[in-house]
Amino acid sequence: MTYDTLLVTVADKVATVTLNRPDLRNAFNEGAIAELARVFDELGRNDAVRAIVLAANGPSFCAGADLNWMKKMAGYSHDENEADAMRLAEMLRTIYLCPKPVVARVQGDCYAGGMGLVAACDIVVASEAAGFCLSEVKLGLIPATISPYVIKAMGEQAARRYFLTAERFDAAEAQRIGVAHAVVAPEALDATVAGIVKALVNNSPHAVRQAKTLVREIVGQPVDDALLRDTAGRIAAIRASTEGREGVASFLEKRKPTWIN
Structure with a gap:
């Protein structure tokens, strides 16, 4: 499997899907969305894979939508915008419904659509250095497509606050409200993820x-x-x-x- 926006490896029954647009803070565009949907569909059907780690290269986990993609969307008709949003929605659903357990390894900032990615995963391990933000209302938008997963993760009351304020919150707050299962020092991130993955593949x-x-x-x-x-x-x-x-x-x-x- 070869991808333009991802790195994908499989070893010892574990697949690692790494967002690989570090210069763009691993932001989404239509290509990244299509590749994520494809890889999670393929890995979900791969009998050699028992667990999947979703990771990212660079200082950011995912900044949400790519600015160039957003500029292009600004000229879309309503129908084109709806079709575009459906592709993102279907990608998130593919991760959420993947028959294999998915562990998010969040090493850096996770904003907007990136939070949808994380919330669609089964287990989330975050570095203490990571920050989170549902920033859509700052741009005159709403986190509609990611909302089913984010609200499941953080609950209605937390969503009322962070959907409306677009405040940035730290990893400790992410753990408190249910977005992250574990928060660890950056140097402990890989070992913590490895321990969880080992438990998964031994079951x-x-x-x-x-x-x-x-x-x-x-x-x-x-x-x-x-x-x-x-x-x-x-x-x-x-x-x-x-x-x-x-x-x-x-x-x-x-x-x-x-x-x-």
Whole structure:
């Protein structure tokens, strides 16, 4: 796989997708959006990959939209703007629905659409040096396309503040409101991400996929009879699955399961 805006590597069951436009603060344009959608679709279907790390080169993680791209959009019709926004929306959904767990490695500032990227990931590890900002209203815009993921991550109350004020906030605040799972010193970032990825690849691949789906589909559901039947059916199915049977057998027999090799 070759890309113009990304670097992609696969080693030891882990794919690393690196935003690689450091001179432009890894800002989006139509090419970057298309390549991100393609790579996450391909990696999601790659049986050799059990986890994906989304990283970035340079001092910034992602500054949102590329200024040249924004200048071009200024001349678009309503229909052209809508089609353009849909491509970004579909890319974010591809990351969010990727069957493999996705870990964001946030080494630097993450603004606007970059926050949508991070919020679409499953696990977010940020450097203490990183800053965050939903800057759209400063430009007379709103964070509409990224809002489903960002609001899920930070909650309604935090979104009310940061969508409206466009204040920059630090990594500690990002962790407090739920955007980041872990905040570490810059020199500890790689080791922390590696530890999380190791835990992911040592788990049952089928169970990890099903657990990711479980969270997405159960959240917000009423605890009624239908939900009880749904969850009972899910555990019954996975207990009877090949990896479910192997996992229990390996535990009882005090050996490693077959998916660890």
